[in-house]
Amino acid sequence: MSTEFPNLPWLKRPIILASKSPRRQQLLQQAGIPYRLELLEVEEDFPEDMPVGDVAAFLARKKAQAAASFIKDQEIVLAADSIVVLGDKIYGKPRDYEDAVHILKNLSGNIHRVITGVCLLSKERERTFSGISKVHFATLSQEEIDFYLTHYKPYDKAGAYAIQEWIGLSKIRQIEGTYSNIMGLPMEQVYRELMKF
Template sequence: MNPLSLNIILASTSPRRSQLLREAGFKFEIKTTEVEETYPPETPVDEVAGYLARKKAYASREFIQQDEIILAADSVVILDGVIYGKPLDAADARQMLQKLSGQLHRVITGVCLLSKDREKVFSAESRVQFEPLSDIEIDFYVEKYRPFDKAGSYAIQEWIGLCKISRIEGTFTNIMGLPVDQVYRELLDFI
C-alpha cells in the first residue's frame, strides 16, 4: 500500500505540519483534542517530544475509524539540556532568542502513529547553528513574526532562518515541525 493513499488524521493545528503534509502529497484531515503539553519532570529531554506526540495521539484516538491512522507530533528546542518551548509572551520570546543567539542547539520532533490496533512512536533530531543576534534583530523578528506558537520562539522558514541560521544538520522539515522523510518511511512499515 502507498502511504500517500492512506487516510490520515492529523492531530495537530500547526499550519506548518499541514503545509508539509499537503506539499508531500498526503491525504489528511485535521481533528484535534485540546491537550495540555506537560510531561513528568523526570522525563529525559530527548524523550519529551515523543512523549508529547503520544499524549496528543491518544487524546484524539476517539476519531480513528477502521482504515485511518492518527499522526501526532511535537517539537522541542534544546540548548544545554534545557527545553525551550513556546514562549509565554514577547519578553519570553526575546529571552529565548538571546539564549539561542550564536549557539548550536538541537530540535527534536517526536511523532506518534496510531491506528485501531497499532502504535509507533519515533523521533528525529536536527542541529541548528544560529549566528549572533543583536537586540535590534531580535526585536524586529519578535514584532514582525510574532513567534508565540513556535518552540524556541522561531521558525526556520521565516526571516531568522533565511538570515541568521548558518548551518543545519538533519532535515529542514524536522526543524519546521515534521520530519516528512522519516514519517513516509515509518508509514511504509506501519501499514
C-alpha cells in the same frame, strides 16, 4: 503558479492529523499525503524527571492517544510535538515578548537541537519515533531580535522562531539533519513509517 499538490496514489490508508500547526499541514500537503484534521486541546506537560530526549515523543503519543476515538476502520492518527533544546534546557513557546527575547538571546551564537516526536496510531498498532536536527545560530543583535519579534510574532512556536521565516533565512549558519524536522515533521521518517503501516 498552482498551489495544488498531487496525492500519492500508493498511500491507501486515510490519515487523521491531530495537530493545529499550519506548518505540519503544509508539509503533508507538499509531500502529497492526504489527511483530515482533528483539532484537540491537550496539555503539553510531562514528568519532571523525564530525559530531555524523550519529551517530544512522549507529548506526541499523548496527543495521538487523545485522538484515538476519532479512528475509523483503516485510518491512522498522526500526532507530533517539537521542542527546542539548548544543553539540557527545553525552550517551549514563549509566554510573552520578554520571554521571547530571553529565549532568542540564549539561542544566539549557539547550537541547539530541534527534536520532533511523532506518533502514528491505528486500531491495530502504534509507532512512536523522533527526528533530531542541530541548528547553528549566528549571533543576533538586540535590533535583529526586536525586528523579528515585532514583524513575525512567533509566540506559537517552540524556541520563539520559525526556520521558514526571516530568522531562518538570515541568521542560521548551518543545520545538521532535515529542514522539515525543524519545521515540525521529520518527513522522510514519517513517509517511511507510513509505508510500513
